[in-house]
Amino acid sequence: MGAKKASPDLLNSSFSFKSLKLKTKQQELLLRVSILGLVYVLAFIARLFSVLRYESMIHEFDPYFNYRTTLYLTEKGFYEFWNWFDSESWYPLGRIIGGTLYPGLMVTAALIYWTLRFLRFFVHIREVCVLTAPFFASNTTIVAYFFGKEIWDTGAGLVAAALIAICPGYISRSVAGSYDNEAVAIFALLLTFYLFVKAVKTGSLSWALGSAFGYFYMVSAWGGYVFIINLVPLYVLVLLITGRYSMRLYVAYNCMYILGMLLAMQIRFVGFQHVQSGEHMGAMGVFLLMQVFYFLDWVKYQLNDTKLFQTFLRITVTSAILVGGIALGVGTASGYISPWTGRFYSLLDPTYAKDHIPIIASVSEHQPTAWSSFMFDYHILLFLFPAGLYFCFKRLSDATIFIVMYGLTSLYFAGVMVRLILVATPAVCLISAIAVSATVKNLTSLLRTKQKVPQTGSTKGVGSSKSSSKVTLDQSQPFQKNGAIALLVGVFYLLSRYAIHCTWVTSEAYSSPSIVLAARGAHGNRIIFDDYREAYYWLRQNTPTDAKVMSWWDYGYQITAMGNRTVIVDNNTWNNTHIATVGRAMSSYEDEAYDIMRSLDVNYVLVVFGGVTGYSSDDINKFLWMVRIGGGVYPVIKEPDYLVNGEFRVDKGASPKMLNCLMYKLCYYRFGELVTEYGKPTGYDRARGVEIGNKDIKLEHLEEAYTTSNWIVRIYRVKPPTNRL
């Protein structure tokens, strides 16, 4: 915001030349709008690094599913999409797509696509999908501005918009191509919160209605809506406890909750969870509590007798809590209200998933966050955040209480799971913006009063003003002006470091599509490994259209979207048993695995192998999770069988079961004859840095069907059973 102070003067002088004098207020408006406009554009173009570095393509895993469904939606229309039974995934179970997804993202992209078509821009749906995330990130900056304006002032709003536009924590999930639910959900989340805070502040039904619709959009877009439906009641509860109950709050919450709930029930995947699931009960409890509060208020007004009211209060409160408790108990016992899900537990207790649900723990983005990634994603915001909290507490209001609660709770969740850094990012940016804006404002006002004083003294030269200036001078501390300048320079230096850091992180770390891998060659040239697409395209072109492909679930969405083939399991991990079956097949001996594969009608098996290129996130490194998930359902599979002294090895010292299980065989088939690195023996695994233990692998029931040019993806054909003689 360095320009903010300097440019009014600049503008003033240049504009006066043209005798086009704007009033101060108009100047301010002009500045604000142009800054916002620039931030809007900046937020968009910063996210285009991925297109520049690679190409306009869909990233990662889940976005491929979203892309595939969007394609289906635009081709077949909404009703077909809503009633879509997908037989290409979860063979032989299939998946009811319409009932098991959040349609917000796809419908948004399809609407944008149809609008563009209507305006005679015949763009490809892929381009729309690729650019949806940056577009919504830009919109988020606008919401952040209004939110900041609401909780502090316009300055804080502008700073917040600028901070969130380039904050790596947000960029990581919203670069061009990361076509995921979060892309629109963060916008919806912030919009809902902003509208709710506005509703609480004004007590207006229309704002509350807006917030209910914001909530509806959020529910339609992302499962993270649970955060809203828990944070908002929590916030209301805190306001009740701190004695900030008001009619405004009553109107805002009731309208938002009732309408939001009814609207959310229209999403099939959510359905009646708002009244049936334990995760949503808090909101309902607070809703009832609000009614009790209102009732008590009325009774108090009618009674005019404090003593009588006290007893009445005691009776009502105890009976209300009793009735609520009994209802909850009965509901839970009868199974009407479902208990909290594992995902919810794992959020509250970071160690829960590790012990109970390996499938959640196996995902890298569900790991607890390391400090380094906080630093990586927030940079200076990490230090500005506490400062912002200080300012918030200094000027406590309904709005600041909200942002403080949002910031603290989301930061806790961000600590539990890496991916939830995303949810905390808007709060961190807003609170940091308050810190920056308040500091800069204080410092500049300090400088201004100093500068003004000698000016007025010299021009007017009236004794009284002189004396008053002397008084202020005397009152101030020594070197105050220099100190303020130094501090300001420091702030701007920090902010510029932040901008540099964000740009660097965006271009280096967060713009990789992870489908195409890039590496630096020996001469500094860029080498591209396009093996994934090579393999998927081979599947698409050279296998029968009804072929079933078995792979670890990570690649399921990509195989169906790019390979257009039926998969056994995919990234929608709704059936743990099915995944465990695949895990079991991968960790069994070949003949045992063959029986499992026959029973699942598997025609092809796909494994990802990084031993030639040194690509570390391959199936061998994920193998222990397959064992754990498989073992969780089938006790035949025991983790210690694959370990030697608690250590996971693939070389000669590995356990015999490890050396002969299907996964090992498929990854290292004929690898023992290959020289990967000069001066190393044959079969040297570059990803793990060891010579493999079993070089003579014979396959009985499978044969190599295709291996990509860098061996990253290997596909095997399952042979039909031999005739019995």
Place this chain on the structure above:
Amino acid sequence: MKKNSSVVVDLLLLLLAITVLATPAFSDLVLSKVERRIDVTSQIARVTKTLKVVNSGSESVSEFTLTFPKFLGNNLAYLSVSHSEGKGKAKRSLANLSVKEAHPKGMPDSISFYSVSLPKPLSKGDTLTLEVVAAFTNVLQPFPEKITQRDIHLVMLQESAQYLSPYVVESQSLSIKLPNARIESYSKLENTKVQGSEIKYGPYKNLAQYSYAPIVVHFESKAAFAVAEKLVREIEVSHWGNVQVTEHYNLVHRGAQLKGEFSRLEYQDRPNPQGVSAFRHLLARLPPRAHSIYYRDDIGNISTSQMQSDSKKTELLIEPRFPLFGGWKTFFTIGYGLPLSDFLFASEGKRFLDISFGSPMIDLVTEKLIVQVVLPEGSKDISVTTPFAVKQSHEIKYSHLDIAGRPVVVLEKNNVVPDHNQKIQVLATLQEVQNIIQKCLAAHDKLEASLRDLSRTGDIQTCKAARKSTDSLLKDLSKELRPLLASLQSFPSASQISPKVEELVAKERELQEKLMAKHTTVVEGYEKKSSGRDIENRIASQQQKIIALRQEVDDLLEFIDEI
């Protein structure tokens, strides 16, 4: 060996059919010398024949019959016959002759007949040299049909060592050019020689009609058996100086199918890589100054391609995502922009696009080629000229910022080989002729108006000036009209409209003359200061004719508009 024996049975049947043949119903032509060269270095078998035809009969002959065994005739992709004059270096081939498939009665089904109409009837004792170029697809049969990755790719060619013809052949020789000297087996007849990678049969003397000596050559081929099952070429002409070509290939390797494993290890083995039967890349020769080239498929950009360009050509080396073994398929799209000025010619008021028909890929066989020429929005009166027969239809395509949509000419042809890469012309014309006539009519109106002015003001001088200017304007317009009409006649496709247009122009000229005459009469009348009624009486007859003519011209204009 099952396949092989069935082939032999085929040949025997053919032989049987031929021996059964009764005396031919064809004329008394004699082929004094036949030279055949078969080039099988690529997947396409290109047969070049030089035939020396002598008329030994008494009547002059204007038709010549070419025959092929049915199994070749079915796979004939391209056939052109030209006649040549002179000898040695002075030899030059003249215009292509028209060829059409013939079905003479009483002939066996196992022979395909093509009748060639000769440039001029061949009278008794005259000789003529014909050059025949034919390209066959799918005649090189992979044998064995399934091979493993380590095997070499062997193919088999069946032909006749003696030239199958309805005429008597006095002397005949055949040479087969193979890709390399590795020959698995070949039929040994008398006078068979092998020189390196070439097999020679003959010369054979004095062969009877329908002589047939089946031969089979079994040899190694390293050529890419790349076949586009379907190729859609979209050629989009833009107002803004660009021709955008987008080509969608459904490619398949039609060689021997891969059986068993694909081993990456062996495929990448340094000293002796296995898997020679696969092809890694294709070469596309794009027109010079091609720009903005891209190469992608359904799931994104393909980064394995190289481009080389100079002033004469642009070469694009395309590598599919995976090597193509026998039976493997892939689909991809290449696109490039071309400068409009190289392909669109705007001479004499009409625009024509002159662009090549087939794929720029070298040695690619296209089973089904669809060319869509997308013209700018609002183009009218589209006609297409192609050197060979194609199926034509029209469509409308909507693109960016379109309201009415762009007219699309769709051309379809099956079994296309690189020999079909000839220019096609798409033109949009006629608009200009109509415009000129309209301008003439406007000039007539001006004349009439000047006359009316005259009767009101009596100012003879202004009226004369108006006449002069209209005169020169009309002369200019008729000058413009002349080349347009000439060019219109030169297009065969415009034959339907051109008489109408000519009639229109003639009528317009007549109208012009009549008007002038009327004008002169009126002006003279005024100069002589004769009374208004007198003038009116004098021009009344002329006026009637003018009105009638005007009506006719309007009708004609409307009629042409409808076309």
